[in-house]
Amino acid sequence: MSPLRKANKADVDFVGPAIDQNAKVTGHFPENLHADGVYQRPGNIEYYQENNIDHYFTGMQGPVGRYELEQEGGQLIVTNMQTSETLPACKCKSGKWGIKTQKGYRYFSQDEIEARPLRKQIEEMYPDKRTKRNKVEATIFQLCFHSCNNKTKYRRLPQNKIWALLRCIWINLRRIMGWTEQICQRTTRFGHVLAKK
DSSP states (O other): OOOOOOOOOOOGHHHHHHHHHHHHHHOOOOSSSEOGGGOOOHHHHHHHHHOOOOEEEOOOSOOSSEEEEEEETTTTEEEETTTTTTEEEOOOOOOOOEEEEEEEEEEOOOOHHHHHHHHHHHHHHHHHHHHHHHHHHHHHHHHHSSSSSSOOOSSSSSHHHHHHHHHHHHHHHHHHHHHHHHHHHHHHHHHHHHOOO
């Protein structure tokens, strides 16, 4: 019996090895990656660029924030999104940027400043690209939906892999069937409209 592997790594550490394994099985690297904002770690982004993978992040950790941050010519331009007021920012000794507010000072780290353009990219992304990850997560939900307490009734890894593969094939066939039914209904409706003319 093989020893159990510990689950003590963050999801972000599995991206590179998972894509490498996928490339071994399929024979090529994926062209696109649709992921949550947690996978935006600099090491992962370099990995995507090295392997020519277009990456689309559909969410980011943390709240949107009240201030719009733009760096231009070594200066930070801070705009309060609620009042549309532009506030002067100055660099502190700690390396952070700060503005004076009614309640005191508000400081911005370099991570916050770099995250703002990424949030803008997500907001401007086409809806079909933004919702693709949600559809994949819905598929994962369907995979586990009929299991009892998220446990399969099969023992050993090969049997579970076969079960997951067959279940995924079933999910995809159901989706293809639903999609073709929609296309057929649209075609017949369009045909009725033409016939009435």
